[in-house]
Amino acid sequence: MSLRQKLLLVALCTLALPVAGWLYVRQMEGILRQGQEQALTATATAVARSLAVTDVPLPQPGIGWYVQQAVNPITIDGYGDDWAPMTPWSQSLGKHGKLLLAEDDNGFYIYIDVRAPRRTRADAGDPNALSSDHVILDLVQGAQHRRYLIASAAPGAFTALTLDPAAGDLPDRIVGQWQEDGSGYRAELRLAPGLGLSALGVGNYTAVDGGDPLAAEVRALWRYSPDLAQELSRMAPEDTRARLVAPAGWVLAQSGHLTTSGPQPGWFSSVIYRSLLANPLEEAEAWTSDAPRLDLPEIQSARTGQPTTVWRQGEERDSVVLAAAVPVERDRTVVGVLLLEQASRAVPLLANRAFLSLLLTSFGVTLVAGAILLLFATRLSLRLGRLRDAVERAQVNDGRLDGQMIQSHFPMAESDDEIGDLARSFQKLFEAVGGYTDYLRTLASKLSHELNTPLAIVKSSLDNLEHAELSAEAQPYLARARDGVARLGTLVRAMSEASRMERAIVAAEPEDVDLVDVVRGCADAYRPLAGARRLDCVLPQQPLHLHGAPELIAQALDKLFDNALSFTPADGWLRLSLRPVDDGAEIELANQGSPLPAAMQGRLFDSLVSLRDKATPGDAPHLGLGLYVVRLVAERHGGIASARNLEDGSGVAFSLRLRGMPRQRLAG
Template sequence: MSLRQKLLLVALCTLALPIAGWLYVRQMEALLRQGQEQALTATATAVARSLAVTDVPLPQPGRGWYVQQAVNPIVIDGYGDDWAPMTPWSQPLGKQGKLLLAEDDNGFYMYIDVRVARRTRADADDANALSADHIILDLEQGAQHRRYLIASAAPGAFTALTLDPPAGDLPDRVIGQWQEDGSGYDAELRLPRGLGLSALGVGIYTAANGGDPLAEDTRPLLRYSPDLSQELAQLAPQGARARLLAPAGWLLAQSGQLTTSGPQPSWWSSVMYRSLLANPLEDAEAWTSDAPRLDLPEVQTARRGASSTVWRQGEERDSVVLATTVPVVRGQDVVAVLLMEQASRAVPLLANRAFLSLLVTSFGVMLVAGAILLFFATRLSLRLGRLRDAVERAQLDDGRLDGQMIQGHFPMAEAEDEIGDLARSFQKLFEAVGGYTDYLRTLASKLSHELNTPLAIVKSSLDNLEHAELSDEAQPYLARARDGVARLGTLVRAMSEASRMERAIAAAEPEDVDLVDVVRGCADAYRPLAGARRLECMLPEQPAHLHGAPELIAQALDKLFDNALSFTPADGWLRLSLRPLDDGAEIELANQGPPLPAAMQGRLFDSLVSLRDKATPGDAPHLGLGLYVVRLVAERHGGVAAARNLDDGSGVAFSLRLHGMPRQRLVS
């Protein structure tokens, strides 16, 4: 990973700023909500207490039968088609029945649906009517009540049997329609509108189940009250909608409308608020205003005597609604539940504005910080690149260090920061290495020059000793001394030749040559020298052009062939091959013989390193300069010399990978 990429990752750490701001805005939005919750709950509690202490007609504690407002005209036919809009809010009647109550300007309607598997049929005026399947209906007007027996032996019209004497203006006859199907029966009837019923008792008797044939469930009647709605409208604050509910959730009164003020936000602002800022909101469908009953967890909580709040989605875009439920308590009983709702755009608008301001500020800070870091990384990368280029240029093609460049033109050595310290350290290191390298390069010529005079003195002394009379015992020692002097002289001459060879290789003039011709010519010259050994030459069909010094390449091949010949058995083989490359060529000379020691493979091409057996007295010493010359030739051609053992273990292979010498520019 580059330095700029690393600094880019560091710049990404500034993302913590908008994330922290986003969390702060969410917390601010939660605090705004909490403040509104407390204010609306206090208002709703005050309204609930006012309702409890006044003489408004609130329902009595306990359950009641709710009478809905008829949506469509109801035809008494025993079928439930007219009741379809009100069916979702049917009230359970025992374990097997459902009850629907409705009223309009034409009367009071009742629809009873009973599901039973086995039937026992009888008309209401039959003697065994109480032992057959039937319905008990009890109508109450204050303290007066009257019961009726509803039964029918077949589908069609029915007339209820009166079980009690006349009471008040309760009807003497109750007629309706009875319908049956394979799973039960339905009874539908209508009563006069002006009866003023205060309670209603309904009981279902099934002969197959047994029980009390006169049992009934009597409950007070609950209905929507316009008078109670007017009283609620006087107490509820403006801009809020209040609904008074029975403990079971039935709507008793309602006032006010949900209104929102302020500018209409854009669609993307709404999406941003709902997806990034708003805490979870309830769905608005369960809070619809046209439902006669709200069976919500908040209503159930208030029924148990505790208040609760909830935030839900508003009907208008980017609006939220706060709803609170508080119990209405008379004495020790919860007689109703007050639901108060208030719509608002203030919370979303404030949150959006704060978040947009945060985004703009954070983006600006990130942009400036990123630009500064990018500029710093680019400048630092350029300075390091200059230092790298200078280090690479400090080494010349022949391996020596450019002392003039190091001492006078090393970049950023005057800088006062850490890169300047690094540049000065490189400069000092190169100066020391350059001086040591120059010393090593001139050591051979210095030694050869200094050793010539002592060797001449020793040689002349030995010549004088030959003319002196020596005992027979001293003669072997004199011969050994002469042999040592001869070896030292050979060594001094080789060191001088090595120094001259390095200078000759460095001064060689390059030209465009075909390596195929060079290698073929060398192979033809080596065959007479190979003797009984087999020499195979593998050349490409196409020319292999290279800009280099052919005499140096031939000299390197001579050294390789001389080295291979000394290790190849008398009946062994040698293989010389040339392989073109995309950026040069590779020459390889393989021979049969012992493998290379693992410890010596990295040192073969160093100066004064040899694997040949130590020479015996009288033999010419081998100084190990041949492979060193091969390395110098390869480096002069921009390449490398390498040695490896063959995969089958039959011998070794020495290779020259050449890329060519740089072309010289003509100076006009």
């Protein structure tokens, strides 16, 4: 990972600021919501207590039958088409039955649907009617009640059989319609309006299941009360919707409407609120206002005596509704649940404003910090890149140091920061290493000069010993000493020759030369020396001109050929080639032979380095100065000398890349 990428990663850490702000705003919204919940719960509790101490007709404890308001006129035909809008809120009757109750100005309607695939049929007047499938209807009017037997042997009209004597103004005769199919039967009937029923008992008997044929479940009748709704509207606060429900969830009274005040938030604020800020909201469908029954967890919790609050989606866009459900108690018994709902945009707007302000501020700070860090990283990377380039330029390919580069001004050496200290340290290091390298390069000439005098003393001493009478045992030692002195003299002369060659290479005069002629002439001269070895010469078709010293180039090729010939087998091959390159020319001499050791490839062109076998006693030593001369010639022509193993592993290739010697300017 680059330095800029690392600093950019550090800049991304500033994103912790908007994240912390987001968490803070969410916490603030939670606190505001909690305050609203407490306030609405206190209001709902006060209203519930007021209802409990007034004379309003609250439902009695226990369960009851709910009577819905007829949505449309009901025709007594035994079919449930007229009951379709009210069917979702049908009430269970026994194991296999459902009951629907409704009323309007024309009467009180009862619809009974019983699922009984196996039927036992009989009319109500038959002696065995109680042992067949039938319905028991018990009408309760205060302290009086009267039971009726409803049964039919076939679809059509039926007349209920009274089971009890006359009681009050309860009807003596009830008629209705009976319909059945393969799944069971349905009974529909209408009672006269104004009976003032306080309770209703209904029971369905199926001969297959058995049981008490006269059993009927008597429950109080619950219905929507306009008087209770008026009292509720008087107690409930404005801009709220209040609903009083029975413990089972049936709506007994309702007042008020949800009104949302405040400005309409924009779409961007709405998206931010819903995706980043809003805590989970309940769906609004379960709280629809026209449902006669609300089967909600909040009501189930409130009827156990525990007040509950819930946030849900509002009916208007981007609004929220807070609902509080509190129990209504009489004599420490829960007789109902009060739902108080309040719509609002205040919390979303407040949170949006705070969050948007924090978001914009933190985002701006993040951008500025990121831009500053990116600029700093870019500048730091550029400075380090300049320092790296200077270090790379100071080192030549063969490992030596460029003296001119070191003596010139090192980049950023005058800076006062840590990079300036590093640049000055590099400059001092390169100056020390360069001085030591120059010392090593001139060591050969110094040694050759210093060794001449003691070598002459040793040689003259050996000459004097030859004239002295020596024993036969001493003669071999004298011969060995003379051989060592001769070899040492050869070494000193070679070192002197290398020093003179360096001076000669530096003093060589350049001229415009065609390298094709130079390389061709060298190849023609090498063929007789190659013997049985094959020598191929690959030259370009066009002349290749270069400003340089042809005698130095030829001398370098002589050294390369001598080196290649010594490592090429007697039946091997050599290949001398010349090709143009972008900034000059490249001469390559490849030969068959063993590959170069990896550890020696960077040292082949140094002085006194050789891969040839050590000389045997009496032979002249090989000093490894040939490739060193090749490197000097290449550098004199602004190029480099290199060696590599061939890709197929068959041999080695030495190359000279030449750019040309600088042209001298004539004095005007």
